[in-house]
Amino acid sequence: MDPHKILSYAYLTEKAVGLIEKENKLVFVTSRTADKSQIKDAVEKIFGVKVEKVNTQVKGREKKAIIKLKPEYKAIDVAVKLGLTV
Template sequence: MDPYSIIVKPQLTEKSMNAIDQNNELTFVVRRTANKSQIKRAFEDMFDVKVERVNTQIRSTTGVKLAYIKLKEEDSAEDIAMKMGVF
């Protein structure tokens, strides 16, 4: 499956920016039908990094599914954010 069909876009809020620095974690809007293992595999394929865990949440106000992707210690969320043009 195409990773770009699973991961839609980064979610950029003040909370997600703090998570990049403090928790080595990135937040993305993902396809609502995607499960955690599909999200993990798609993210690892897209950015060539190792994912420690994936947490998901469906926002009740908008119905959008968010994925909180925590990277392993050897990989940096800041580096990936810079590649995406967040900073």
């Protein structure tokens, strides 16, 4: 599956911004059919970072992925690449 089809868009709320700043995590809305390993590979390929862990949540019609980056990479740098102001 194409990495750009797996990651729909960055999910940005107050809680998600807190995760970016404090826990080095990013939150994306993803394809419902994508599994954790596909999400991990997509993030690593698109943003050039290493992923430590992926947690997923399915609520209603959307699937969210909370992605923890390895300590040598900063989630805030990825957020800036996406054009998010944190």
